[in-house]
Amino acid sequence: MRKFKALAIIALIPVACTPKVDDPAPDAAEAAIFPDYKEITVPPNIAPLNFSLEEGEEKGVAILENGGKKLVLKSRKGGFNIPADDWRELAAPGSEIAVTVAVKEGGKLVARKPFEIFVSEDRIDPYVAYRLIDPGYEAWNDLGIYQRCLENFRETPIFTNDKTDRNCMNCHSFKTRSPETMMFHMRGKNGGTYVWNNGEIDKLNTKTPRTISALVYPYWHPSGKYIAFSVNDIAQFFHSTNPNRIEVYDYKSDVVVYDVDNHQVSSSPMLMDTTRMETFPSFSPDGKALYYCSTKQADMPQAYKDVRYSICSIPFDPESFSFGEKVDTLYNAAKTGMGATFPRVSPDGRFLLFSETAYGCFAIWHKDSDLRIIDLQDGTFHTMDDINGPDADSYHSWSGNSRWIIWASRRIDGLYSRLFIAHIDKDGKASKPFLMPQKNTSHDKDLMKSYNVPEFISGPVLFDKDEMAGIAKNDPGTDVTFK
Amino acid sequence: MIACGREATSSFDPETIIASYVDDERQVDYLKLSRLNMALAETGQLADKMFHYTQAGSYGIIVKWNLAKEVGELLTDTYWSMGHIALAQRMAFEATVMDDREFNPEMIKRLIETNLVYGAYPVAKKYIDILGKARAWRRVAESYRKFLYNDAAVESDPVLGAKRKCIPKTDFISMVRGIDEDLKDIIRANPGYHKAIEYLGAIYLLDCEMDKFKEMLDEFYGTEALPELHTSFAEAACMLSEIHRGYWKTVGVPVDTYKKYTDFKARLDNGLSQDKYKDTFWYYIMRVNSQ
Numbered sequence: 001m002r003k004f005k006a007l008a009i010i011a012l013i014p015v016a017c018t019p020k021v022d023d024p025a026p027d028a029a030e031a032a033i034f035p036d037y038k039e040i041t042v043p044p045n046i047a048p049l050n051f052s053l054e055e056g057e058e059k060g061v062a063i064l065e066n067g068g069k070k071l072v073l074k075s076r077k078g079g080f081n082i083p084a085d086d087w088r089e090l091a092a093p094g095s096e097i098a099v100t101v102a103v104k105e106g107g108k109l110v111a112r113k114p115f116e117i118f119v120s121e122d123r124i125d126p127y128v129a130y131r132l133i134d135p136g137y138e139a140w141n142d143l144g145i146y147q148r149c150l151e152n153f154r155e156t157p158i159f160t161n162d163k164t165d166r167n168c169m170n171c172h173s174f175k176t177r178s179p180e181t182m183m184f185h186m187r188g189k190n191g192g193t194y195v196w197n198n199g200e201i202d203k204l205n206t207k208t209p210r211t212i213s214a215l216v217y218p219y220w221h222p223s224g225k226y227i228a229f230s231v232n233d234i235a236q237f238f239h240s241t242n243p244n245r246i247e248v249y250d251y252k253s254d255v256v257v258y259d260v261d262n263h264q265v266s267s268s269p270m271l272m273d274t275t276r277m278e279t280f281p282s283f284s285p286d287g288k289a290l291y292y293c294s295t296k297q298a299d300m301p302q303a304y305k306d307v308r309y310s311i312c313s314i315p316f317d318p319e320s321f322s323f324g325e326k327v328d329t330l331y332n333a334a335k336t337g338m339g340a341t342f343p344r345v346s347p348d349g350r351f352l353l354f355s356e357t358a359y360g361c362f363a364i365w366h367k368d369s370d371l372r373i374i375d376l377q378d379g380t381f382h383t384m385d386d387i388n389g390p391d392a393d394s395y396h397s398w399s400g401n402s403r404w405i406i407w408a409s410r411r412i413d414g415l416y417s418r419l420f421i422a423h424i425d426k427d428g429k430a431s432k433p434f435l436m437p438q439k440n441t442s443h444d445k446d447l448m449k450s451y452n453v454p455e456f457i458s459g460p461v462l463f464d465k466d467e468m469a470g471i472a473k474n475d476p477g478t479d480v481t482f483k
Numbered sequence: 484m485i486a487c488g489r490e491a492t493s494s495f496d497p498e499t500i501i502a503s504y505v506d507d508e509r510q511v512d513y514l515k516l517s518r519l520n521m522a523l524a525e526t527g528q529l530a531d532k533m534f535h536y537t538q539a540g541s542y543g544i545i546v547k548w549n550l551a552k553e554v555g556e557l558l559t560d561t562y563w564s565m566g567h568i569a570l571a572q573r574m575a576f577e578a579t580v581m582d583d584r585e586f587n588p589e590m591i592k593r594l595i596e597t598n599l600v601y602g603a604y605p606v607a608k609k610y611i612d613i614l615g616k617a618r619a620w621r622r623v624a625e626s627y628r629k630f631l632y633n634d635a636a637v638e639s640d641p642v643l644g645a646k647r648k649c650i651p652k653t654d655f656i657s658m659v660r661g662i663d664e665d666l667k668d669i670i671r672a673n674p675g676y677h678k679a680i681e682y683l684g685a686i687y688l689l690d691c692e693m694d695k696f697k698e699m700l701d702e703f704y705g706t707e708a709l710p711e712l713h714t715s716f717a718e719a720a721c722m723l724s725e726i727h728r729g730y731w732k733t734v735g736v737p738v739d740t741y742k743k744y745t746d747f748k749a750r751l752d753n754g755l756s757q758d759k760y761k762d763t764f765w766y767y768i769m770r771v772n773s774q
Binding site: 136142238245301416445 | 555567568570572581582583601603605606608613616650652653655656657659668
């Protein structure tokens with residue numbers, strides 16, 4: 001401990017005896033840093049934005065200034081670790097942090113082109129939940145759903161499969177970002193859907209004679225009384241030459257809604273149309289509309305490149321647990337020539353965010369997948385070029401105040417998904433995104449797991465993991481019926 | 484791991500594997516048999532000498548995937564040897580995932596190779612960086628760094644360049660059509676990579692798929708992929724002549740081989756011992772048919 005204190009003091013000493021850094025030359029090169037935190041917008045409650053010099057530039061200095069606060073850091077193994085207390089002072093809401101990075105060249109520090117970090121007044125939900133998985137093919141081993149406090153670097157498991165015989169777990173989902181109301185699936189051994197609600201854990205057997213499969217992709221109704229699900233006959237294959245590597249597709253799929261209290265599912269003929277495949281449901285924030293993706297039934301896998309999903313909506317009446325009869329199409333794949341997945345409406349009801357890809361339903365494996373947004377006020381599309389990277393940008397969620405989105409992107413190395421965050425202003429304009437900060441800046445380069453299905457939550461999930469494991473192993477579960 | 488140029492740490496030595504292989508007619512160890520067949524392929528002997536050993540169907544070449552790390556490790560080598568980069572990559576990944584150590588240097592090395600072959604340089608770099616953090620593997624990892632973002636270097640490398648040529652010109656869905664169709668696309672992409680056609684013919688013969696074997700000969704015999712028939716292929720061509728009269732002559736089967744075949748048949752008709760033909764395809768198919 002004494003050693004750590006000493007290091008902290010050394011890190012702060014440069015404030016008193018600042019290394020000499022000349023003003024940057026007019027044609028100074030851009031600072032080569034990882035992650036790229038140049039000219040980004042961040043929430044005031046985000047963890048310190050530690051960063052490092054790119055390879056070959058191991059010695060340098062970073063100067064961070066905001067108002068009267070100035071912090072000078074020397075690099076350690078190329079990295080700049082910003083003390084949390086200093087960061088809190090620097091990251092004042094509605095301000096700008098000026099950053100100058102200087103790199104040792106020929107015995108002296110040479111300043112790179114300065115940049116700014118804009119600190120928004122809009123706070124971000126304090127936690128994000130995600131699954132850490134191998135971005136792989138068929139096998140899995142260590143697998144878990146984790147939560148990360150975005151205000152610091154603390155990551156804790158929500159549930160890991162070492163407690164349940166290393167089975168597969170997926171599709172965690174929360175009611176309006178509440179850590180007290182969530183669900184996820186376990187597959188194979190101990191298989192079932194697990195609902196954590198009002199302090200109790202329910203294990204559900206969700207395959208019914210009238211549904212294609214057990215329940216799959218979920219979305220909670222804002223009331224907490226229902227969860228919309230798709231039911232899917234899913235398969236995958238491996239490309240021989242396509243850089244997308246893997247194709248995950250449905251032979252068929254439908255959408256149903258689960259009644260949490262009565263353990264029943266129901267649907268509409270329009271959500272179980274045998275001539276179409278419906279999937280990826282989500283509710284509107286007021287709970288009166290159900291969004292989903294839909295495409296014509298196709299001969300799979302031969303037709304995998306011809307499948308393009310539209311975004312549709314159908315009225316939903318939570319009082320009577322019934323569906324309307326008119327389907328609206330918000331995104332028409334036949335017109336765009338592209339396909340859409342995972343429609344998600346901002347909590348303020350203004351914008352619909354989705355992933356767009358040339359074909360298919362599993363955008364995470366599609367390098368062309370980008371995020372798009374529809375302004376539900378006037379139906380206009382925003383391309384969001386500012387936030388999409390050269391590789392797959394896919395699964396996304398909104399913060400509670402509708403000002404931040406978080407999503408999984410493969411832009412760093414083309415395979416391992418990492419979490420990026422961007423500010424969305426009231427007109428739907430996105431700021432330059434930033435990589436979720438890590439204490440150790442090499443974390444995202446070294447980790448051989450993908451971040452999967454990021455979902456904001458307002459606090460940590462605190463269910464008893466041993467109780468969950470006990471129920472998984474010993475409880476036969478409640479059979480879900482079709483209403 | 485397969486010896487392919489730079490593997491100073493490789494434990495795969497085909498000559499040793501072949502020399503030390505103990506043939507047991509009563510009980511086949513598929514993992515050992517697969518390694519043997521791979522060693523034969525790597526030394527250009529598979530289609531000539533595979534029946535010198537007791538064979539047991541194509542699982543003796545491509546063992547059944549059972550989600551075990553060791554099987555994944557073997558399969559990545561098998562597919563790499565075939566020139567099937569997509570499945571070599573898949574199996575290296577599967578074996579990595581199933582490794583409780585969470586660090587399998589041999590498989591990370593393979594992932595470096597497959598990603599370099601594909602030109603997926605950012606993730607190849609990631610694997611090089613990770614492998615290089617293990618002191619014992621640093622030199623191996625660094626030996627790959629020169630290939631990053633350098634297609635010319637990859638293509639001129641005897642191993643990586645040959646594998647890159649094996650990538651089919653048009654994408655196909657691996658294994659959905661059957662491994663034989665995948666191999667045909669590899670052969671069409673890189674006809675000079677003779678291991679692929681040796682594997683293809685061997686798989687057909689081990690599974691007694693004579694019609695498909697003939698289709699293979701019809702397409703590839705006399706081309707760069709198969710300028711002349713290997714021993715077992717010639718033996719199979721003799722048998723095809725039972726249905727397709729004189730077929731053996733059209734694919735260049737030596738007269739001596741055909742005479743041996745007629746002698747084999749005569750001994751079979753007269754109930755005489757076939758032991759002198761134990762190392763032929765004819766004996767293998769007779770044994771399979773009698774089981």
